[in-house]
Amino acid sequence: MSLVSSTVTADTVLAGRYRLTEVIGTGGMGTVYRARDEHTYRDVAIKLFATPQSMTHADRVRQEREIRLLSMLSHPGLIPLYDAGTHELVDGPHRFIVMELISDPTLLRRLADGPLHNYEVASLGAQLADALAYVHARGIVHRDVKPANILINDEGSAGFARTVKLTDFGVAHFVDGSRLTGDGTIIGTAAYLSPEQVAGESITFATDVYSLGLVLLEALTGKQEYSGTVIEAALARLQHDPEIPETVGSEWRDLLVAMTSREPEERPSAVTVARVLRGGASRVTGPVPLGRTRSSRSSHRAEHRLHRAAHRHTRRGTFDAVRRWRRRNTIVGSLAGIGVVAACFGSYLLGAAVH
Structure with missing residues (x-):
């Protein structure tokens, strides 16, 4: 699935490091992208959350809680968190998390x-x-x-x-x-x-x-x-x-x-x-x-x-x-x-x- 968004293009690089290449999936709180880590030259999955203005208070709390939870967990049966940050796009700041890219079927x-x-x-x-x-x-x-x-x-x-x-x-x-x-x-x-x-x-x-x-x-x-x-x-x-x-x-x-x-x-x-x-x-x-x-x-x-x-x-x-x-x-x-x-x-x- 190609990048189709008014705020994200194929040239979008988050935090000067993660170049977004395609959409993997979308949900109520954000979009998951395949991205290229230009520091380590590996593909990763990035969940780009919606802007704070477009979310309810509960959504914002849930977003931060997900980041906190993932940072605590390390287990073979879970997907590891590599990085997290905030990136300014044309519609405002977006929180994002970087995870291992898993291309396997559900x-x-x-x-x-x-x-x-x-x-x-x-x-x-x-x-x-x-x-x-x-x-x-x-x-x-x-x-x-x-x-x-x-x-x-x-x-x-x-x-x-x-x-x-x-x-x-x-x-x-x-x-x-x-x-x-x-x-x-x-x-x-x-x-x-x-x-x-x-x-x-x-x-x-x-x-x-x-x-x-x-x-x-x-x-x-x-x-x-x-x-x-x-x-x-x-x-x-x-x-x-x-x-x-x-x-x-x-x-x-x-x-x-x-x-x-x-x-x-x-x-x-x-x-x-x-x-x-x-x-x-x-x-x-x-x-x-x-x-x-x-x-x-x-x-x-x-x-x-x-x-x-x-x-x-x-x-x-x-x-x-x-x-x-x-x-x-x-x-x-x-x-x-x-x-x-x-x-x-x-x-x-x-x-x-x-x-």
């Missing part, structure tokens, strides 16, 4: 060709859960785990046949009691929202586990569980749990039922999900081994540190604990319940970040 694009094999889903799920455990240990909830934010590279690493990266921390949230928006505003993408996001309730690490569960279910079946309009998807997840077919197998079914429990405290931690998908249950992974290259002893130590740092508040469920979970089938039919969703829906249309 999981969304892969799923357009149909569902994945169970061992492929286990591999990508283990890597995503590892990445989530890492960010959770730093007090961060991603809040927008979805196929479009997951990149897949066919070159393997760390014992996996393919490398998976989680992207877009634009709506991520610190679990510190602060809020980016007013009460009732929905942040996230409709099809992958957790019940607590829909209801405007407190967001915890379990929110990401729920969304990941929906992503893994979709990867296994090729079917998006909660499709339709925002209000349809919101009401559907409050009225019924995801339909997990028997054909996925009992191990997958047990795990996904637990991950998509309507009660956040009943969901396993990201660390537990990663451990299970790395080979804790052979019928989940299938015939292709997913063992990691580092020793089991160092793997255990790293896993234990993540447990202590991020998941004291959650149950350390294994499949034995998963099987004890009792599915809840509370039907939300009261006017009060519909009123909550309707209020959230109105707020969602006015100002929520839906990608």
Whole structure:
């Protein structure tokens, strides 16, 4: 996609260093470009944010928070931040961030060709859960785990046949009691929202586990569980749990039922999900081994540190604990319940970040 903008041309060089070459994608808060770093002679990805005048206060806070978050994170399952700055264009100053350029397709694009094999889903799920455990240990909830934010590279690493990266921390949230928006505003993408996001309730690490569960279910079946309009998807997840077919197998079914429990405290931690998908249950992974290259002893130590740092508040469920979970089938039919969703829906249309 070529550069088409009244403010950005093929000759635009940010901070005297980054020459923009083409548009990769656009969103509500800015545009992502391929650029050439003229100091290191490598291609990079640059997210050029909109001008402050064109954004709401919440957008500006979210922009600075994304920069702060990315500067804190360094993990194989995340895209690293190289640089950040401000550049003056004809319409005013623009903040920008410089990241590793990843040209790989998204999981969304892969799923357009149909569902994945169970061992492929286990591999990508283990890597995503590892990445989530890492960010959770730093007090961060991603809040927008979805196929479009997951990149897949066919070159393997760390014992996996393919490398998976989680992207877009634009709506991520610190679990510190602060809020980016007013009460009732929905942040996230409709099809992958957790019940607590829909209801405007407190967001915890379990929110990401729920969304990941929906992503893994979709990867296994090729079917998006909660499709339709925002209000349809919101009401559907409050009225019924995801339909997990028997054909996925009992191990997958047990795990996904637990991950998509309507009660956040009943969901396993990201660390537990990663451990299970790395080979804790052979019928989940299938015939292709997913063992990691580092020793089991160092793997255990790293896993234990993540447990202590991020998941004291959650149950350390294994499949034995998963099987004890009792599915809840509370039907939300009261006017009060519909009123909550309707209020959230109105707020969602006015100002929520839906990608």
